[in-house]
Amino acid sequence: MRRETTWARQGQIKQVWRVIDATDVSLGRLAAEVAEVLMGKHRPEYTPHVPSGDVVIVLHGTKIGMTGSKGTQKLKRHYTGYPGGLKAETYESVRARKPDALIGDAVRRMLPKNRLSRVLLKNLHVFPAGEHPFADKKPVTMTI
Numbered sequence: 001m002r003r004e005t006t007w008a009r010q011g012q013i014k015q016v017w018r019v020i021d022a023t024d025v026s027l028g029r030l031a032a033e034v035a036e037v038l039m040g041k042h043r044p045e046y047t048p049h050v051p052s053g054d055v056v057i058v059l060h061g062t063k064i065g066m067t068g069s070k071g072t073q074k075l076k077r078h079y080t081g082y083p084g085g086l087k088a089e090t091y092e093s094v095r096a097r098k099p100d101a102l103i104g105d106a107v108r109r110m111l112p113k114n115r116l117s118r119v120l121l122k123n124l125h126v127f128p129a130g131e132h133p134f135a136d137k138k139p140v141t142m143t144i
Contacts, residue, residue, distance in 0.1 A: 015123070017139035017140065018142040019132070020034065020059065021059050021060055021141075023060045023063040023064075025065055027066055038056060040054070041053075051119050051120055051123075055123045055137075058124070058126045061099030061126045061127060064095060064102070066095075071090065074091045075088045076091060076094050076102070
C-alpha cells in the first residue's frame with residue numbers, strides 16, 4: 001500500500017486569528033513563536049510553498065522584554081545610502097517610539113528569505129497598547 005503526501009493548495013487552509021500579549025516576553029522568544037505560527041509549521045497540513053499560517057496580533061508592544069542590557073547597548077542600524085548616512089538608535093528608544101518596527105524586524109529575520117516571507121509578514125499586526133480593532137474576527141489567545 002502506497003501513501004502519498006497531500007499538499008495544501010492556495011485557499012484550502014482556513015486562517016485562525018491569534019492574539020499574543022507581549023508583556024515581559026523576550027523579543028527573540030516572541031519572534032520565534034510568531035514566525036512559526038505565521039509560516040504554519042504548527043499545523044499538520046503545513047506546506048512550504050503555500051501561505052498556510054495564521055494571522056497574529058501582538059499586543060503591548062512597548063512592554064516587550066529584553067534580557068541583560070540589550071535595551072541600552074544593542075543598536076538598530078539603518079544606512080540611507082548616502083555618505084554619513086548611517087543612522088543608529090538603541091533598542092530601548094525604538095521600543096518606545098515604534099514597537100512594530102522592532103518586533104516586525106525580529107520576526108522578518110526568522111522567516112524564510114524568499115517572496116513568500118513578504119506575504120506572511122502582512123499577517124502580523126503589532127499594537128503598542130492593549131486594544132486592537134480586530135475583535136470581530138474572534139481571535140484566539142495564544143500564550144508563550
